[in-house]
Amino acid sequence: MKLPVMKIYAIAFLIFLYGPILLLPLFAFNDSTVVAFPLKGFTTQWFRAVWADADLWKAVRNSLFVACTASVLATTLGVFAARASTRYVFPAKGAVMGLIMLPLVLPDMIMAMALLVVLLSLNIELSLVTVILGHVLICTPFAVAMLTSAFQSLDKSLEEAAYDLGEGPISTFYLVILPLVTPGIISALLISFTISLDEFVISNFLGSKDKLLSVYIFGQLRFPKNVPTIMALGALLVALSVILLTLAEYFRRRGIAKTGAKDTGGFV
């Protein structure tokens, strides 16, 4: 019998990948503060604790606020940069685009500290705004990447056709270009939102007393008795991510069907 070696490897790999995550719902319902076997019984108290924790919900609100704002800003900046880089040739283009995409290859910590040092020396107070500034910085390259591919797949003659039929540059943009890059815009928004929501380093060091979710979680993990609550929260977050991602994929496919373009594989 020939062993399906590759398949066995793949399954083992998946177990490795999902191990930590599948443990989350397991211990979220476990009636114990120790994250270990054997399981001690079923309880929903941790989920109730999540619901009752006011600080947690404040952190959630803060994170949502920051993520929404940062993703919108990053996507907007991304639209400008992607459109400029795909449509025009301008001096120092390589250097400018390089600087914009630089956050992709810099460790978060370095960017956070650099910003922090500058902000402190300018006596700017840390707040959610400073966090947003940092998040936009790291999300923009991703938005640019998503949008560049969207803009590149536009047929150039569509723009010329719109001109030929009497439109100007601005009306061409919102009548023809914008509708066709909308899937790219949605992808950019989603990816920026997700990155911002989960980001820790910048949120921690550029933030203030208005904590963000990732920072809150980090703080809670130091106290063993709060751990199961965090497990429950983690389980919820996993479920939420899966739902959001499935929705995103659904809309992406629908968007493609509407414009008859080819499916190039989504976020890959």
Added chain:
Amino acid sequence: MTVEKTKLSKPAVLGATMIEFKDVHKYYGDYHALRGINATIRAGEFFSLLGPSGCGKTTLLRTIAGFEGISSGVVLVDDKDMADVPANQRPTNMVFQSYAIFPHLTVEQNVGFGLRKDPRSKEEKASAVDEALAMVGLTGYGKRAAHALSGGQRQRVALARALILKPKVLLLDEPLSALDKKMREQMQVELIRLQRQVGITFVLVTHDQEEALVMSDRIAVMFEGQIAQLDDPETLYRRPKTRAVANFIGTMNFLPATILSEANGKVEAECHGFGHLTLDAETQVMGTPTATGATVGFRPETLTLLFEGQQAADREVMATVEEVVYYGDMTYYDVKLDGTTEVMRLSMRNVFGRPVLDIGTRTRVGWSQGALVMFR
């Protein structure tokens, strides 16, 4: 022998000048794309720009539309200098090679796209769209999603979308190149019909000389940024001005010849295979008088295979059949005329349904001096 111009039922509207090129040059950096274009296109005519890839025909078309600027010279449309007129304000509309149909809109929305700023009421605009769709044979397709159409249908939408704006000139950039042969032939007839119906100037860019011959009133043959010859299809075919033009349009056979003398508008020459020739300097001899070396050219169909007892209309010569190429309705015979080493291609309709000669047969070939062209 006079040849009568038998251009069937083409309304002779040709009068006023619609487009004029005056010494137009265009550079892309150091690359000289258009090298001194001088031409006029008349109102109401079906005009083609014909040439191989890279000859500048699409560039020239786009200078009419306004998508390319020019480095020097003047482009006039309807007697107006287009230098400061942006593309979206010109009295021209274009059908793009990729059709450029907006995929996120319906057929109706595509066709009516250019009417957005039109002051007419919604109902009037809707009926204009219906009219346009009817004109291209797409009645009832209004609500269809644009991305779900076939190539031929997309092209009609592109046509309707352009014509609904009643431009003075319709520009077509290789509109048929993406279609298969059958569709192409169909659309060629369609386009001719459409142009007659609408009556405006059509300027078509193509690299397919057959297409240009079929559809155009006049053709400008372009090579390397210049117009080599601008004439109606028949003149281009029968009286090409250079070897390059002769070669590009249809097939032409060439034989070397030596010019003996020139006087009283006649050129005497000696040609391999054909012997002594007397040609009319005005209509049959192309190029400026330089050396005595020349080439004689003739089309495959101008030589006749003579059967036994059949008389040649003018002169005749013996030839050996080297190759027989069967094309269904025609057969091409590659023959060597006696006294030559080059292979000539003759054509004959398969009136008997099949080729009449085998390889190796000796045959009499009839030819006429009047059908020859000489290039110096």
Added chain:
Amino acid sequence: MSDGKRGRFWGSDAASGLGLVSPTALYAILLLGAPLAFVLIASFMTDGYLEIIPRFQWCNYFGECASYKTLDGVLTPTQKYRGAWTDPVLFSIMIRSLTVSLLVTFLTVLLAYPMAYFISFNVAPARKGIWLFLITIPFWTSYVIRVFMWNAILGFSGVLNSIFLGIGLIDKPLDMSFTIQAMVVTLAHSFAPFAILPIYVALEKIDRSLLEAGQDLGESRFLTFLRVTLPLSMPGVVAAVLIVFIPTIGDYVTPKLVGGSKFPMIANAIEVLMLKGDNKPLGAAIAVSAMLIVGAISLVFIGLNRRFLRGPQ
């Protein structure tokens, strides 16, 4: 030569392009370019008390420095410290970060390759999307929680130990957490999807008929893999290497949580120096050094990639 601008409708290309990119460019210059330049300059400055004294010095990188404080109106040296590359602790942190991230990169890419191969070659096209979806889902959960889970799994009284004890595999719990190995495993887990995707993309691009041609000529499947598939997938491998290496070397959360602060890496050192340690110039020097290390290694890998692309195929 004139550029044929007469009658154009776009206007000057360069002006429009610059204008369009300006909001994003300005943002990047102000919030990234300027701060980074500041950090670079600061790394050559002298450390003061809660401030940076603008006096040029090399010793934040090499040699010995002093921190200064204004006592009785006079700037006096208070503490001596050594530069980033000469201080044994800092230097060992940099080496550790480098070795850990290289190890993680090697491990992650090695494990990722077969997975990418599996999805590209052994999965039906209709199902590929699902597999890719599956391997990216873990990425979409909270990073902090995921890292913590590894602590829970490897901990002294954690999941693995409780299983092993329970089934009698061992008598005493294994000491797996708060070790370098734990950090490596955690990081490899976090970045696995990042490694799989570029390799997958590169593998997908390989013309299958090349492989069939090889087999047609009598090669074994393994040989075909070595001589055709592997070299052609190298660009993807290099991309995966960079995608894993760069964030790993600068990671903060994993050394903090899983290393238990026993094995600080560059990011932790920067935090301490910049904030609690109040030695911003030294912290800046470490940051710049980290960027240089990352830059140098990246160039090495990209250079290798070019060689592969240019070499015999």
